[in-house]
Amino acid sequence: MTTTDSSLDARGASSFEVTGGRGRRDRPAAKREGGMTFTHHLVLGLWALLVILPLIWTVYTSFKTSAEIQTDPFGPPAQMQWNNYSRAWTEARIGEYFLNTIIVVGSALIIVMLLGAMCAYVLARFPFPGNRFIYFSMIAGLTFPVFLAVVPLFFVLNNMGLLDGRLGLVGLILSYVAFALPFTVFFLHAFFSGLPEEISEAAAIDGAGDFRTFFQIMLPMAKPGLASVAIFNFLGLWNQFLLPLVLNRERSNHVLAQGLVNLQAQQGYRVDWGGMFASVVITVIPVLVVYVIFQRQLQGGVGPSTDK
Known part of the structure; x- marks a missing residue:
């Protein structure tokens, strides 16, 4: 192997080590970012449920009779009351x-x-x-x-x-x-x-x-x-x-x-x-x-x- 090839291999090995080291150092940051993303999605999902569920309940309750609303407020209507x-x-x-x-x-x-x-x-x-x-x-x-x-x-x-x-x-x-x-x-x-x-x-x-x-x-x-x-x-x-x-x-x-x-x-x-x-x-x-x-x-x- 020539001297030029040896120097190229050395530079390649050095760049590989540096890249690998940087990748290892970036892994905790990537994990933190992934954890924050999951937390954000969880909070937004809970907030969406707090908004959507009462709206859905109001809509299907509007098709119930007054007796059904008082006796079973969260149950579905027995018959749609248009x-x-x-x-x-x-x-x-x-x-x-x-x-x-x-x-x-x-x-x-x-x-x-x-x-x-x-x-x-x-x-x-x-x-x-x-x-x-x-x-x-x-x-x-x-x-x-x-x-x-x-x-x-x-x-x-x-x-x-x-x-x-x-x-x-x-x-x-x-x-x-x-x-x-x-x-x-x-x-x-x-x-x-x-x-x-x-x-x-x-x-x-x-x-x-x-x-x-x-x-x-x-x-x-x-x-x-x-x-x-x-x-x-x-x-x-x-x-x-x-x-x-x-x-x-x-x-x-x-x-x-x-x-x-x-x-x-x-x-x-x-x-x-x-x-x-x-x-x-x-x-x-x-x-x-x-x-x-x-x-x-x-x-x-x-x-x-x-x-x-």
């Missing part, structure tokens, strides 16, 4: 409350997303005197508890005549918009701040005005952020109870949260647990549908999109 849903929709007026909720939440969501996106875009892209003051005033609105504002808000809307008749829904919509706007501006401000400045400059060179640049270029680029904040706002507004309780006095204007509370209070006088569970399922279904449809947008909404 009429629970028809009673909940008509006799418990869940259909009417559902329509009111769609009107209030849908209108408030459209208004708050439009105003919030425009406000966040201006505060993020256009420096002017008072810019930071307005932004931090919006942030301060997040720290203001809702229950501190309901009494003065009640008198303001009452003096404006927005608590009587169907105008009560208008007052409720405006209240929803006011309380959801600070979070929307705070959330979208980071997205518009992170968008490339060169894109808006190129649009200006091509002759696009501020409105066209915003609606046709910048707004589509912030689509992940818009989808994420829309889901958060939808969940918060759909489950809102304190504002409707104080501001929504007309029974014909009640939303689902108020309807469920009234239905639960009636169980002490007229027992219909099957209809109540069916009402709960009807209330939960839109939330699940929205989340399932937009879950990828929610997961991807951690930064601005610059695909286009």
Whole structure:
């Protein structure tokens, strides 16, 4: 064997020993990483069971009679009681409350997303005197508890005549918009701040005005952020109870949260647990549908999109 071959073999043996030594040293770290992964999966699995099992129980309980619910609350229904849903929709007026909720939440969501996106875009892209003051005033609105504002808000809307008749829904919509706007501006401000400045400059060179640049270029680029904040706002507004309780006095204007509370209070006088569970399922279904449809947008909404 030549001297060159001997030196190559020596270098190969040395690199093998080093690699082997590094591999042995990396094994404890790999074991720790595998243990942490197993722990994470175990915790997430337990958390998923805590969320899913009550939901499954609520769904199959909605097909049971009131007697079955009281005598065997965790057992399966002997026969599917589909009429629970028809009673909940008509006799418990869940259909009417559902329509009111769609009107209030849908209108408030459209208004708050439009105003919030425009406000966040201006505060993020256009420096002017008072810019930071307005932004931090919006942030301060997040720290203001809702229950501190309901009494003065009640008198303001009452003096404006927005608590009587169907105008009560208008007052409720405006209240929803006011309380959801600070979070929307705070959330979208980071997205518009992170968008490339060169894109808006190129649009200006091509002759696009501020409105066209915003609606046709910048707004589509912030689509992940818009989808994420829309889901958060939808969940918060759909489950809102304190504002409707104080501001929504007309029974014909009640939303689902108020309807469920009234239905639960009636169980002490007229027992219909099957209809109540069916009402709960009807209330939960839109939330699940929205989340399932937009879950990828929610997961991807951690930064601005610059695909286009």
